[in-house]
Amino acid sequence: MSRGWVHCRVGSFDLEATWSIEPGEVLVLFGPSGAGKTTTLRAIAGLLQPQRGHIEVGNRVVYDSDSGLSLPTHRRRVGYLTQSYNLFPHLNVSKNIGYGLRNWTSSAAGERVRQLIEVLRLDGLEQRRPWELSGGQQQRVALGRALAPNPEVLLLDEPFASLDMELRRIFRRELWSTLAESNVPVLLVTHDREEALALADSIQVIDEGKLLAQGNPLDVLGQPGQERVANLVGVENLFPLTIESRNPRNGTMVCAGRGLRIEVPLDASVPNSSPEDRSETPASGIGHVTVGIRASDIIISTQEILGSTARNRLQGVVTHVELAPPGYEVTLDCGQPLRCQITGAALEELKIRPGMDLWAVFKASSCFLVQDAPLVARRHIAGRP
CATH class of the missing domain: 3.40.50.300 (P-loop containing nucleotide triphosphate hydrolases)
Structure with missing residues (x-):
């Protein structure tokens, strides 16, 4: 050791x-x-x-x-x-x-x-x-x-x-x-x-x-x-949003901003997000959050996917298609730029190109909240003051 x-x-x-x-x-x-x-x-x-x-x-x-x-x-x-x-x-x-x-x-x-x-x-x-x-x-x-x-x-x-x-x-x-x-x-x-x-x-x-x-x-x-760590480790999507409503029964809350509206996990650190409160209530004014989602957690479709467990379905226009080994990165304008990761085979099969309308689908559990947190407390090591 x-x-x-x-x-x-x-x-x-x-x-x-x-x-x-x-x-x-x-x-x-x-x-x-x-x-x-x-x-x-x-x-x-x-x-x-x-x-x-x-x-x-x-x-x-x-x-x-x-x-x-x-x-x-x-x-x-x-x-x-x-x-x-x-x-x-x-x-x-x-x-x-x-x-x-x-x-x-x-x-x-x-x-x-x-x-x-x-x-x-x-x-x-x-x-x-x-x-x-x-x-x-x-x-x-x-x-x-x-x-x-x-x-x-x-x-x-x-x-x-x-x-x-x-x-x-x-x-x-x-x-x-x-x-x-x-x-x-x-x-x-x-x-x-x-x-x-x-x-x-x-x-x-x-x-x-x-x-x-x-x-x-x-x-x-x-x-x-x-947020600093998210940037360092290459999280592709970070959205500054406002909490719009919360639903402790589902364990989720809705966040929105600049044309984007998504459902994310309810976070215990957010005021008034106590799990004991089972009602769905508006949360306007609670505060601002930054929501992250990995490009690899997003599914792209040429049509809206209904009857799915995924809580988020966003329509957007393709603005960029870039090589990002081992696949490609597709950017959609969904009110805010949304970066998605797909394979070369999917790119060819869906014939994705700039200007094309697509749907982006992802689960609420794929989203996470980031914040400006203090540095990690250092574990005690023998000999350390």
Whole structure:
């Protein structure tokens, strides 16, 4: 396991990071470039000295500012894989993987290298140099080198950044399988939502050195509760609306604004939304809310869909059709722009084009409320004031 907290100052940039990772768990640090993700990894690895902090790796304290303890990188038992791989060009695959095993006996090191070559499916490539390998093969060699010394925590910094989209998907599956066997705790840095959802057991969203949200990746990335987080994780639709009425019996309320009128889940934080009140009542003047909905949660139809459990059916005109791999993004003018995600097959089948009238259909439960919330409270970590 690994846990700790650090306060790092690099120039005018301040980072406050807190983490706790159990064996076999993948914690994803998610955020834009410059958020402090790599700085956190470098502090854990001992490549950057924090101003203050406390870092534990396995059952050992490797850094503590109060006592003045700071173990060098090679004594921290940390595996670190950067996005550039940094393979040694003059060494073959076997020697690259075994580079960190120089203090092992020859037989033990050889057995460990053979084990990783088999696990990472590098059989037959043992004598090749890095420049003779594909990008995916280089990635596996770099991962093998990071795993070889049996680290007590594995740090992965944008490990798929140099791979194309298809290779990323393939290697994500391979990485997940390898990590499941190793049971090593992992701290993975990414700004790719798909990667985070595929690999994370838990997630932290950070920006400008501060923790904004943490928790289950489906909750944090799918229905974020803060507008700032919603923007960072790429929520396509955010609507400023006014609460028009509420219906505690159905657990919903109607919100409207600028030509848009939708039904959303009743939120307990909204005044006068007590579930004990079972009547449907107007709520004019209660306040303003920002409603979010993912483009992937919206169904597009050429005709109005009746007799459906979906509470929201909006008619709109297509204003834009853009390529958005792996599909397309269609924008409808429904009073406010509504961005929808569809496949290439659906685009061709419905013959969607600008100026076309379409219906957008989505459930009330697909909508969520976002607000400007305070920063997440940091969990207490041993040694933290």
